[in-house]
Amino acid sequence: MSDTLAFDLIVIGSGPGGYVAAIRGAQLGFKTAIIEKEPNLGGTCLNVGCIPSKALLHSTEQFHFASHGAGEHGIECGKPSIDIAQLMRKKTKTVDQLRMGVQHLMKTNKVSVFHGLGVLAAEQTVQVKNADGATEATLQSSKILIATGSSSIELPFLPFDGEKIVSSDQAIAFDTIPERMAVVGAGAIGLELGSVWARLGSQVDVIEFLPAIAPSFDKDVSKTAERLFKKQGLNFHLNTKVTAYKNDPDGLILTAEKKDQQIDFAVDKILVAVGRKANTTGLGLDAVGLACDDKGRIPVDAHYQTSVPGIYAIGDVIAGPMLAHKAEEEAVACVERMAGQAGHVNYDVIPNVIYTDPEISSVGLTEAAAKEKGIDYVSGKFNFSANGRAIASDATDGFVKVIACKESDKLLGVQIIAKGASELIASAVTHMEYGGSAEDLARTVHAHPTLSEAMKEAAMATAGQAIHS
Ligand SMILES: Cc1cc2nc3c(=O)[nH]c(=O)nc-3n(C[C@H](O)[C@H](O)[C@H](O)COP(=O)(O)OP(=O)(O)OC[C@H]3O[C@@H](n4cnc5c(N)ncnc54)[C@H](O)[C@@H]3O)c2cc1C
Numbered sequence: 001m002s003d004t005l006a007f008d009l010i011v012i013g014s015g016p017g018g019y020v021a022a023i024r025g026a027q028l029g030f031k032t033a034i035i036e037k038e039p040n041l042g043g044t045c046l047n048v049g050c051i052p053s054k055a056l057l058h059s060t061e062q063f064h065f066a067s068h069g070a071g072e073h074g075i076e077c078g079k080p081s082i083d084i085a086q087l088m089r090k091k092t093k094t095v096d097q098l099r100m101g102v103q104h105l106m107k108t109n110k111v112s113v114f115h116g117l118g119v120l121a122a123e124q125t126v127q128v129k130n131a132d133g134a135t136e137a138t139l140q141s142s143k144i145l146i147a148t149g150s151s152s153i154e155l156p157f158l159p160f161d162g163e164k165i166v167s168s169d170q171a172i173a174f175d176t177i178p179e180r181m182a183v184v185g186a187g188a189i190g191l192e193l194g195s196v197w198a199r200l201g202s203q204v205d206v207i208e209f210l211p212a213i214a215p216s217f218d219k220d221v222s223k224t225a226e227r228l229f230k231k232q233g234l235n236f237h238l239n240t241k242v243t244a245y246k247n248d249p250d251g252l253i254l255t256a257e258k259k260d261q262q263i264d265f266a267v268d269k270i271l272v273a274v275g276r277k278a279n280t281t282g283l284g285l286d287a288v289g290l291a292c293d294d295k296g297r298i299p300v301d302a303h304y305q306t307s308v309p310g311i312y313a314i315g316d317v318i319a320g321p322m323l324a325h326k327a328e329e330e331a332v333a334c335v336e337r338m339a340g341q342a343g344h345v346n347y348d349v350i351p352n353v354i355y356t357d358p359e360i361s362s363v364g365l366t367e368a369a370a371k372e373k374g375i376d377y378v379s380g381k382f383n384f385s386a387n388g389r390a391i392a393s394d395a396t397d398g399f400v401k402v403i404a405c406k407e408s409d410k411l412l413g414v415q416i417i418a419k420g421a422s423e424l425i426a427s428a429v430t431h432m433e434y435g436g437s438a439e440d441l442a443r444t445v446h447a448h449p450t451l452s453e454a455m456k457e458a459a460m461a462t463a464g465q466a467i468h469s
Contacts, residue, residue, distance in 0.1 A: 005112075007033045007141040009338070010126050012118035012283070015043020017315030017327030018147035019102055024335040026109035033139050034111055035118035035128055041102045042095075044149050044316070045324040051098055052172045053192050055091040057355050060199040064357075069394065082200055084177060091172070120144070120284035123308060127284075142310050143338050146298060147331065148283060150276035150316035155184070157244055158272055164252055165245070168193060171271045178202045178269040182254050184242050186213035188354045190273035191229070195356050198233045205265050207237045207256050214354055218366040218401060218415040220381075225360055225417055228397055232357075237263065245270065278317040293319070304334035312338070326350055349432045351425045358398045359421035363429050364413030367403055376406040380438065380461025382454045384418050386468045389449035395419035400458040402428075404438035411436055414458075420451055427455060438462040 008030035011018045018034060019041060025032040040047055066080040106113050116128035116136050126144060128137040152167035154160050160167055171193045179202065183194040186208035198204040206213070212222040213229070213236060226236055240258040247253075254265040278297045285292070288308050293299050298313040300306055306313055314334050315327030329345045336343030354360040370377045383399045384390040398417035405412055414428035431441050441459035446452045457466045 004125075004138045004140050005033070007031050007112070007139055009033070009143045009145065009335070010035070010118075010139050010141040011145045011147055012126065013043065013147035013149055013279075013315075013317075014041040014102070014113075015147060015149045015315060015327060016045045016324040017149070017331045018043065018145070019105070020328045021145050021147060021314065021331035021335050022111045023105055023109050024332050025338075026111050028335065028339040028341075030143070030335075030339070032109075032111045033114060033141075034106065035114045035116065035126065035139075037115075037117045039115065040099050041106065041113070042099055044151075045327075046095060046098050046102065048169045048172060050324050052091050052095055053168070053189070053196075054355055055094045056087070056172060056196045057192060057357075059087050059090055060196050061357055064199045072394075082177070084175060084200075088173065088175070114139070117282055118148075119282065120288045120290075120311070123288050124310060144311045145304075145331075145334065146283065146306075146311065146313040146317055147315045147327070148279040148317050149327075150278050150322055152272065153275045153277050155242070155272055155274060158184070158242065158270065160272070164268070165270045165272065167272060171197075171269075171273075174269070178267075180251070180265075180267040181205070181269045181271065182207060182265050182267045183271045183273060184254075185273035185275070186210075186236065186238075187215070187273065187275070190271065191225075191234075191354055191356050193271060193273065194234055195229070195232065203235075204233065205235045205237060205267070207240050207242055207254075207265075209239070209241050211239050213238070214360055216352065217354075217360055217362055219368065220399075220401060221360055221362070221415050221417045224398060225354075225356070225358075228358065228417075229356065276316065276322050280317065295319075303337045304330060320347065321350060321352065323350065323352065346433060349429050351429050353422045353425065355422060358395070358418050360417050361421040361425035362413065362415045363425055364411065364432055365403065366413060366415065367401075370403060370412055375412065377403050377412055378406050378438070378462045379403045380458045380463070380466065382457035382461055382466055382469060384451065384454055387449075387451060387454045387457075389451050389453070390418070392449065393419070393451075395451065400424070400454045402438055402441065402455070402458040402462055404459075404462050409437040409439055409462075411438055411441065411459075414455070416455075418451060418454070424452055424455060427452060 009025040009032045011034045014036040022034040114128045127135045181202045183190045183206045242256045244255045251268045304312045314330035316322045333343030351363045381401045385396040401415045438459045446456045460466045
């Protein structure tokens with residue numbers, strides 16, 4: 001039996017929620033421990049999520065440019081070819097560098113790192129178990145933070161085999177380019193990884209149960225995205241429900257239904273990207289009397305406190321958008337609350353991004369959501385086809401849409417589809433965080449020529465005052 005080690009804060013899980021909480025805890029003077037069951041720190045985001053997917057998107061965008069766009073600029077590079085092993089090595093190098101960064105941060109902040117499964121044994125006790133189930137360490141604290149994140153949802157009739165029927169964990173690491181691939185789900189992960197493999201030459205069929213791709217975005221954005229991504233070779237099957245699969249000598253046959261019609265897709269790989277579920281298995285919730293909600297998430301109050309005093313939860317394991325920056329903000333707010341400070345997350349202004357080409361981003365309400373809430377609003381739209389920098393940079397696809405309260409002019413939401421939309425959304429978030437109006441945004445000086453001028457013009461358009469359209 002191991003000795004019991006005492007801490008001021010124990011964090012279970014080292015994703016963007018967990019490791020940020022550990023650092024903030026250390027900054028606030030807590031003697032902090034973090035427990036991670038995987039060999040590397042960084043969680044989904046760093047190891048199999050945000051970072052590797054963005055590295056692949058960047059590499060394949062370069063390949064796509066070399067294959068399709070370079071000639072127009074007078075850049076002759078012949079017909080480029082892909083070395084998939086090198087492409088993956090480049091991705092791994094990026095991930096490794098950031099893993100070392102997180103490790104270094106744990107060291108410099110004097111956070112004690114434990115590798116193993118964190119299991120709640122009692123209200124103030126966490127055991128660290130090794131792969132054989134033996135207890136390697138017993139930690140005690142009056143403050144325990146669960147940040148165990150999420151994993152891909154499996155469809156019962158399409159069980160993951162890690163080879164042909166895969167989750168994003170494998171789809172970021174194929175060692176050959178699949179000839180034919182089905183992507184089930186047209187949300188962020190399906191669209192991003194579908195784009196990666198389509199750019200490398202796979203025939204990609206994206207099957208979506210709902211009537212739109214990127215369904216959480218404004219309808220206008222979804223429609224534009226669908227049109228643009230179709231041109232890039234993604235085949236969309238909307239209002240279509242996947243129902244079964246069977247092995248075939250030539251690969252897999254995936255069966256789907258659209259209205260009453262059956263469609264069969266002959267493919268080599270199926271990526272199931274239908275969402276993620278909270279990680280609570282093996283965590284020992286029963287031992288402390290914690291129950292999950294109907295979606296398997298850990299319920300918390302406004303201060304991230306669970307029903308058990310001293311046990312908190314943040315990130316993907318609780319309700320809300322499953323996003324790394326949401327987990328990070330909750331981490332800081334939660335730990336500051338533990339220290340008696342006034343940490344707070346403004347859930348009305350959490351940006352959401354899909355890193356396709358063009359990218360899609362949004363913050364706040366869509367027009368549909370404003371309508372549903374009965375808010376009287378005005379909207380303004382500006383197309384990148386009328387933006388100088390966009391024309392000079394082959395970035396004319398897409399638009400910015402701004403919506404504001406008709407009476408107060410307060411910004412309610414911004415939707416962008418454009419190259420660099422992930423960066424452009426930041427200024428909308430800032431304006432909204434400070435309660436800015438469409439006029440504030442419209443009268444803010446934006447450098448020329450920049451894509452961000454489209455944001456200003458869309459804000460001006462809410463009052464019918466856009467200059468360039
Ligand atoms: C392919 C993909 C792309 C994504 N892209 C983006 C993006 O571009 N932007 C964005 O904002 N979000 C993105 N996400 C979502 C993002 O990764 C998550 O929202 C984020 O990682 C959640 O952070 P977290 O700290 O709550 O959990 P996680 O990052 O999931 O970390 C939880 C950690 O806890 C560990 N753990 C679980 N149980 C235990 C236990 N009992 N004991 C010890 N350790 C345990 C896990 O091993 C894991 O390391 C993406 C996800 C995927 C899959």
